[in-house]
Amino acid sequence: MPDDPAVLPAAPVTKVAGVTTGGAYELPVYPFVAPAELRGKMGRHAVVVVGAGLAGLTAACDLAQHGVPVVVLDEDDTVGVRGASSRGICYAQKSLEIFKRLGVFERIASRGVSWSVGRTLAGSDEIFTFDLKSLPNFGASEQPPFINLQQFYVEWYLVDRAYELGTVDLRWRNRLAGCAQQRDGLMLEVETPAGRYEIETQWLIDCSGSRSPLRSILNVPVHTEHVVDRWCISDVRFKTRPPAERWTWIQAPFNDDRAVWQHLMADDVWRLDYQMAHDANPEEFSQPAIVADRLRRQFGADVDYELVWVGPYSYRGQCLETFRVGRVFFAGDAAHVMSPFGARGGNSGIQDADNLVWKLALVLEGKAPEHLLDSYDAERRAAAQQNIRITTRTARFLSPQAPMDRLFRDAVVSLAREYPFARAFVNTGRLSSPTHYQGSPLNVGEGGGRSLQNIALTLPDGKRGDLVDLVEYAGYRVLGLVTQPVDRYFAEELDLLEEKYPVRFFRLQADVGVTSAFRTVVDPDERLAAELGCDGPSTSLVRPDLHLAGTLDAAGAPDIERALRKLLALT
Numbered sequence: 074m075p076d077d078p079a080v081l082p083a084a085p086v087t088k089v090a091g092v093t094t095g096g097a098y099e100l101p102v103y104p105f106v107a108p109a110e111l112r113g114k115m116g117r118h119a120v121v122v123v124g125a126g127l128a129g130l131t132a133a134c135d136l137a138q139h140g141v142p143v144v145v146l147d148e149d150d151t152v153g154v155r156g157a158s159s160r161g162i163c164y165a166q167k168s169l170e171i172f173k174r175l176g177v178f179e180r181i182a183s184r185g186v187s188w189s190v191g192r193t194l195a196g197s198d199e200i201f202t203f204d205l206k207s208l209p210n211f212g213a214s215e216q217p218p219f220i221n222l223q224q225f226y227v228e229w230y231l232v233d234r235a236y237e238l239g240t241v242d243l244r245w246r247n248r249l250a251g252c253a254q255q256r257d258g259l260m261l262e263v264e265t266p267a268g269r270y271e272i273e274t275q276w277l278i279d280c281s282g283s284r285s286p287l288r289s290i291l292n293v294p295v296h297t298e299h300v301v302d303r304w305c306i307s308d309v310r311f312k313t314r315p316p317a318e319r320w321t322w323i324q325a326p327f328n329d330d331r332a333v334w335q336h337l338m339a340d341d342v343w344r345l346d347y348q349m350a351h352d353a354n355p356e357e358f359s360q361p362a363i364v365a366d367r368l369r370r371q372f373g374a375d376v377d378y379e380l381v382w383v384g385p386y387s388y389r390g391q392c393l394e395t396f397r398v399g400r401v402f403f404a405g406d407a408a409h410v411m412s413p414f415g416a417r418g419g420n421s422g423i424q425d426a427d428n429l430v431w432k433l434a435l436v437l438e439g440k441a442p443e444h445l446l447d448s449y450d451a452e453r454r455a456a457a458q459q460n461i462r463i464t465t466r467t468a469r470f471l472s473p474q475a476p477m478d479r480l481f482r483d484a485v486v487s488l489a490r491e492y493p494f495a496r497a498f499v500n501t502g503r504l505s506s507p508t509h510y511q512g513s514p515l516n517v518g519e520g521g522g523r524s525l526q527n528i529a530l531t532l533p534d535g536k537r538g539d540l541v542d543l544v545e546y547a548g549y550r551v552l553g554l555v556t557q558p559v560d561r562y563f564a565e566e567l568d569l570l571e572e573k574y575p576v577r578f579f580r581l582q583a584d585v586g587v588t589s590a591f592r593t594v595v596d597p598d599e600r601l602a603a604e605l606g607c608d609g610p611s612t613s614l615v616r617p618d619l620h621l622a623g624t625l626d627a628a629g630a631p632d633i634e635r636a637l638r639k640l641l642a643l644t
């Protein structure tokens with residue numbers, strides 16, 4: 074296993090053309106090991122994941138933690154994109170909570186940059202400022218609103234974790250080339266440096282990114298939106314540090330009145346993103362001399378910096394018409410692609426995996442029917458569509474094409490300088506936040522679908538923990554959080570439900586002093602009770618992905634059982 078990532082001293086970039094530069098980071102290279110199938114051993118696997126990017130590695134680690142062995146195929150042998158800079162930089166609270174459960178949060182937090190303040194400028198006027206920590210939808214979690222970290226570090230930590238878990242069979246330089254659906258499984262064709270082989274699996278999660286081969290193999294219709302907007306990344310290390318805040322300019326005088334992003338990542342590297350004119354030549358725009366000129370205009374003539382990486386990019390919007398074809402699930406960029414505004418791409422892929430894995434694990438355990446898996450498409454395709462809608466609106470604001478869009482944008486910018494009401498329309502990216510599955514077929518009551526924050530609690534063993542710890546404590550079962558009294562008779566009924574269904578019940582109470590014969594979780598400030606919407610005696614069912622399935626007022630055991638059966642797609 075490689076050591077902790079080390080960054081080479083940034084070499085001055087001499088050759089800049091498209092995405093062919095880079096090399097300022099030393100990334101690990103994982104060995105190709107000839108798989109058992111090449112030695113004639115055929116087995117049937119429970120799950121194969123194609124693609125060891127953010128989505129695939131999250132799914133693999135999560136499956137392993139649920140006790141499901143998994144094979145991961147990746148055509149490459151490293152993390153990140155070879156020769157290019159980091160793509161993603163911002164990881165949102167919901168993803169950080171998932172990473173805590175997967176055991177990589179501490180590494181991410183200690184290398185990354187935690188931030189919550191964002192400023193939006195037009196010229197030299199600051200027209201909008203926020204501090205995410207003060208917002209109720211970010212403030213209750215044990216994880217910060219955002220951490221910035223180069224994407225390859227996150228992938229690297231997940232690879233380390235996958236090796237550590239021991240049941241993830243990571244197969245580097247294994248390229249998926251074919252997939253045939255069988256009656257109760259799939260036969261995959263894989264190319265390796267040592268030849269081709271076939272592998273049989275019950276389920277497949279396609280996390281192979283925006284060029285997924287499975288989309289065409291399985292003929293999945295894709296809705297695509299092409300965009301003309303183009304940007305240039307300049308990753309830079311400064312001798313004097315700007316503040317660790319997210320700054321965005323809608324109109325930056327130092328970029329000919331076009332948009333600019335400024336964000337700190339790990340290792341003191343700043344991500345500066347410059348919007349280009351539509352007729353700009355991307356290669357010319359990315360020349361070190363031109364970059365240097367822009368940096369001098371932005372930071373002053375004596376700016377002292379090292380260029381870590383520079384290169385142009387463009388984006389598009391894409392969404393598959395279904396995220397499930399028989400035994401194949403699409404997740405991450407394989408399922409949906411969106412503009413980077415608001416950091417929704419990678420974060421939503423991580424959340425796709427989080428949504429799918431607990432369901433798949435229950436199906437493989439025989440605790441829920443295959444029908445439960447249909448909710449993955451219902452919930453995550455709706456999330457993707459919402460994310461694409463939101464990011465497309467930002468793109469229209471930042472790069473207005475239609476005269477009406479331009480008029481609107483210019484009016485907002487000019488009004489926002491003076492009037493607070495107009496600041497709500499300033500849109501340089503609505504930051505990634507979890508999707509609430511309001512229309513989900515698995516919802517069973519009040520508040521159904523709401524994503525819960527990782528709130529601090531005292532666990533039944535008296536240890537300080539949080540909601541993520543409670544999910545682990547409960548063995549990834551559904552949580553039944555009871556605020557109504559649990560007498561001996563009711564406790565026996567709950568025990569019976571635990572025997573029949575994958576659920577663990579806990580009495581939720583605010584006061585440490587109150588003793589209860591039943592397993593107790595202390596919610597000292599009643600923050601969790603507030604999130605669950607409990608304003609009286611109730612039972613809340615919480616899914617292992619920390620979405621509330623619903624809160625039932627003063628429900629008896631038969632009502633709770635009915636709700637559980639709906640949540641597990643048993644009815």
Ligand SMILES: Cc1cc2nc3c(=O)[nH]c(=O)nc-3n(C[C@H](O)[C@H](O)[C@H](O)COP(=O)(O)OP(=O)(O)OC[C@H]3O[C@@H](n4cnc5c(N)ncnc54)[C@H](O)[C@@H]3O)c2cc1C
Nearest residue numbers: 124126127128148161162163249281282405406418419420
């Ligand atoms: C400039 C930019 C900035 C961004 N910023 C952010 C951000 O701040 N936050 C955020 O959340 N997202 C961000 N994104 C989006 C994010 O980078 C992507 O959404 C994310 O990389 C998608 O992850 P994935 O695992 O789905 O796919 P990928 O990361 O593309 O991984 C796919 C994997 O599949 C493998 N593969 C492909 N084909 C095969 C095959 N046939 N067989 C085997 N393996 C195969 C590849 O080698 C690769 O490892 C940004 C994107 C860009 C371009």
